[in-house]
Amino acid sequence: MIFLNLLLLLLVNFSVSFRKQGAAVKGRLMCGDKALRNAKVKLYDLDRNPGDSDDLLDEKYTDKNGEFAVTGTTRELTDIEPVLYIYHDCDDGIRVR
Numbered sequence: 001m002i003f004l005n006l007l008l009l010l011l012v013n014f015s016v017s018f019r020k021q022g023a024a025v026k027g028r029l030m031c032g033d034k035a036l037r038n039a040k041v042k043l044y045d046l047d048r049n050p051g052d053s054d055d056l057l058d059e060k061y062t063d064k065n066g067e068f069a070v071t072g073t074t075r076e077l078t079d080i081e082p083v084l085y086i087y088h089d090c091d092d093g094i095r096v097r
Helices: 002-016
Strands: 019-028 040-045 055-061 067-076 082-087
Touching: 019 040, 019 082, 040 067
Parallel strands: none
Antiparallel strands: 019 067, 040 055, 040 082, 055 067
């Protein structure tokens, strides 16, 4: 019985050590002098540990003015590594799906 109580106590302490962390990015994308409309914007938390896949925190599209805001949270044991991906087709000749 003592072993079970000790195991339960350790599990509770371990789960508390995962901190809720977040990131937010707000901006306006331009293609030359024109607003970049309908560009996909994704906010991820990169995870470098084996078996721990990257976390998609938020995904949006830019509006008619090229503006966007993404925000998200996740629980991690270590500090998060937020990264912003922008999928666009801005005068480079390469089509993006």
